[in-house]
Amino acid sequence: MTPLPIAFHVGDVALAAVVSEGSPLYDTPADHLPALLALAALPLLALVIRMAAPRSRLATRLRDGYRARPPLHRMAAWLLGASAVIHLALIGHHEDLLGALMILDGVLLGVTALLLLLGRRWRPLAGFVLVGSLAGWMLVTVGGRAPDQVGLAAKLIEIAALAVVLTPVSGARIRGAMGSATVVLAVVLTSAAAWAGAFAGGSAGHHAGVTAQPGTLLPVGADREPTDREAAATAVVWYAMALSLARYEDPAAAIAEGYAADSIVGLDTHAPNAAYLEDGRILDPMRPENLIYAESPAGPVLLGAMFEMPPGAGRAPAFGGPLTVWHGHEQVCFSVLGMTGLVSPFGGCPVGSVIIGRTGEMLHGWTAAGTPVLWGELDETWKAAYVAEVAAGRLAAAAGETAAR
């Protein structure tokens, strides 16, 4: 077969003029910037108190109280104050009960910081408010509200403050160890809640205008019906792809052409062809950048292909409009052995991995017989059933051949 010219696939179809967005988990939303500004202004508030000290009795008490506190408690005052201003700066950004609770939380955190500076009993209230604030955030997040970086930052500040509250005033080793264990548990639970909320608050499919799940980039904008031209273009490319992929049913043929199809595990093995990724050809059905195989008891089953733009190559051709929504990936962790996961809500990868901030755009095309979707995200349950059916057919055929002999 002769490779189809690129113009056949892309032609005069306009490139998508939209941007992609990822999960809020990794974002610092613009409407939360007041919280960061308030945080940056906190030292100014401290300076004002210091300058007002000679004239104000309260300011004098706060200044002297701060100086009298040990370093760890001074840090606690800063942490409590920081979380208080973050909460109070976001008044009006959250609705109804959640907004009211945030105000209450901010006020109580501020009061706790004042009690500390004034030399009053502060630990019981601090412990109560901090645990309540963390638990409340976790409940709201697990309920499906995708967290963002500002919210996570506030929670880490509160965990650090809680660590101070749990630090014994004098060397009580067992109490100190229990406090440390509580801090570790709080960080783990915060991370778990963040993941749960980010996945629950995102959409699993590849559609424009929906909130992406962690690690996925999707185009912004509203979903819409395809035009006739888009539907026709999609059909042409799909049939060309289906014809092209028929020769790769046997992974040996794919390996011979340079695909890394020698280790097929699970239902969704992407076998890349490094040469095709760098060949400058975009959306060429004769040379898809990846083949997708599934593992089965009767050998690998070809499910389709994935077209991939090189990293940093910009937008992919929107030839099928809403029928062919390209996606990308963000905040992915890689080691020399391959992908190791997604970037943590706290911004890091597992040890030994580096962060790939943004991949090139990708588009899955499915050619398995009877597939319910031709492009985009294919349901895992359908994949499993299809692979089982193909495997059963192959095994039955093999048994028939054996019996015939």
Add this chain to the structure above:
Amino acid sequence: MDTPTDDLDTPAIARLLVLLQGALLVTATLESVVFLGVIGPGAGPSVALSAGAALVTLLTAWGLGRRSRLARRWTIVAECGVLALVALDLVVGVVIGGIELTLLGVVLRVGLPVAVLTILLRRDVRAASIPAGGAA
């Protein structure tokens, strides 16, 4: 009113910050275990490396609490290593064309190590550390 003691002094801040780093590494280990199940054995070494780093970091936090000189020195080396890894991420980002550090990524991977280093390199903190075998 709390009475100031050694447990609340400046090195205690370093201990607390390193404890937080240890907690983040414990979290990274657990996340790696989950990804090991999703992605496959390629994520296996990350689990072992993260778990080892978490254990060492938590032990170091404990050592800093005891004002151990060895823990202080080790922490300084480790924090420099963390900053070097951030630099590596930036280089990879420049090469691939996708630098996307998150807010917390910057705070926790740059700000936190710098804060710990700043504290541990202070003269008074250096003087307060106790050599191995010394009284805690």
